Amino acid sequence: MDPQRRQALTARAGILKAMAHPTRLHILEELAQGERCVCELHADTGADISTVSKHLSVLKNAGIVEDEKRGLQVFYRLRCPCILSFLGCVENVIQQNVDRQLAALGR
Amino acid sequence: MDPQRRQALTARAGILKAMAHPTRLHILEELAQGERCVCELHADTGADISTVSKHLSVLKNAGIVEDEKRGLQVFYRLRCPCILSFLGCVENVIQQNVDRQLAALGR
DNA sequence: TGGCTATTTGGTTATACTGCCAACCAGCCA
DNA sequence: TGGCTGGTTGGCAGTATAACCAAATAGCCA
Numbered sequence: 568m569d570p571q572r573r574q575a576l577t578a579r580a581g582i583l584k585a586m587a588h589p590t591r592l593h594i595l596e597e598l599a600q601g602e603r604c605v606c607e608l609h610a611d612t613g614a615d616i617s618t619v620s621k622h623l624s625v626l627k628n629a630g631i632v633e634d635e636k637r638g639l640q641v642f643y644r645l646r647c648p649c650i651l652s653f654l655g656c657v658e659n660v661i662q663q664n665v666d667r668q669l670a671a672l673g674r
Numbered sequence: 675m676d677p678q679r680r681q682a683l684t685a686r687a688g689i690l691k692a693m694a695h696p697t698r699l700h701i702l703e704e705l706a707q708g709e710r711c712v713c714e715l716h717a718d719t720g721a722d723i724s725t726v727s728k729h730l731s732v733l734k735n736a737g738i739v740e741d742e743k744r745g746l747q748v749f750y751r752l753r754c755p756c757i758l759s760f761l762g763c764v765e766n767v768i769q770q771n772v773d774r775q776l777a778a779l780g781r
Numbered sequence: 782t783g784g785c786t787a788t789t790t791g792g793t794t795a796t797a798c799t800g801c802c803a804a805c806c807a808g809c810c811a
Numbered sequence: 812t813g814g815c816t817g818g819t820t821g822g823c824a825g826t827a828t829a830a831c832c833a834a835a836t837a838g839c840c841a
Contacts, residue, residue, distance in 0.1 A: 568700065568720055569689075576696035582764045583694035587681035588799090593675065605818060613675055618800055620819055625798095630771040639808055639817050647767050653760025657689045660754050664685075664737040695829090725830055727789055732828095746787050746838055765788060 585629035586650070590614055591622050594643075598632060599651050602644035692736035693757070697721055698729050701750075705739060706758050709751035 568576075581643060586592060590612050597603050597611065605623065609616045623643055634643050646660045675683075693699060697719050704710055704718065712730065718722040729751055733739045738757055741750045 570720070572700075573696065576699050578768050579700050579764050580696045582767055583690050583699075587687050587690035587694045588688070589680065589687045592683050592687050593679075606816095609817095610676070615801060616818070617802080617820080621799085624819080631760050636807090636818095641773050641818065646770060647697060647763055649763040649766065650760075652763060654686060656754055656756040656759055657686050659756065660689055660737050661685050663753060667737070713786095715786095722831065723791080724832080725786075728829085731789080743788095743837085746785095748788065 581629065582629055585625050585631055587644070588622065588625075594626065595631070595645070597653060598643060598645045599648060602635075602642045604640040604642050606640065608643070625634075650666060666673060689736050689738065692732050692738055695729065695732075697726070698733060701726075701729060702738070702752065702758060705750060705752045706755060709742075709749045711747040711749050713747065715750070766777065 586595065593612055594608055597608060605616065605619060605652070609619045612619060614622075623632065623634070625632060627643075631646060632643050633646050634641050636642075686779045690736060693702065701710075701715055701720055704715060712723065715730070719726060721729075730739065730741070734741060734750075738753060739750045740753050741748050743749075
């Protein structure tokens with residue numbers, strides 16, 4: 568595989584990896600509805616605030632979200648709202664998995 | 675967060691996690707063009723064949739691909755071809771990251 | 782059956798990710 | 812200035828991933 572292709576694949580994988588965590592997906596879905604401060608995300612994920620902060624920095628390093636400090640609070644928002652658009656297909660896969668498991672049970 | 679939502683998020687994250695590796699993305703892109711046997715994927719990823727086999731089992735466990743043995747060979751194919759449809763947005767994010775880095779340099 | 786090819790599995794080592802705690806920093810206000 | 816609130820950072824322990832090698836398995840054919 569040539570280095571350029573390798574690099575392109577690594578970049579894409581990096582974005583996916585940043586998204587591939589339940590708490591981070593939850594955060595992204597919240598942000599899809601509008602910007603949120605860290606304390607709000609802390610409240611509705613239930614995770615320790617330092618954990619939330621680290622998740623946010625993962626998302627920020629990946630370039631998926633951006634932040635803005637206003638007074639004491641830091642607000643985060645999606646940089647590309649389209650980022651969640653593929654979840655429809657992910658749901659298809661999951662539904663198929665469920666169907667398959669049911670079929671296996673009934674077998 | 676209620677357990678059901680937590681579970682849904684974990685399932686989604688699982689799919690993303692399975693995709694979040696350069697070699698596995700490469701494999702998925704190959705499969706998007708049609709089924710391939712392990713040896714073909716081995717040839718064009720350049721990875722050790724046992725490594726390719728393990729990557730394929732990750733994808734299979736996630737329900738993203740399915741396999742079929744025909745003679746000595748095992749062929750893999752995408753279960754949901756739409757799975758790569760979101761890469762367009764991932765590319766947007768990457769392009770923005772590049773732009774941002776360039777801007778930072780020029781600053 | 783014996784040997785060959787294609788693939789999977791087990792074991793090992795190195796590396797990376799998570800979550801939690803404690804300490805620290807920044808901005809506001811009395 | 813001192814103290815408070817909101818967030819970030821560093822460090823640690825536990826867990827999970829990745830790649831490689833060696834060994835095992837499955838199907839074909841002589």
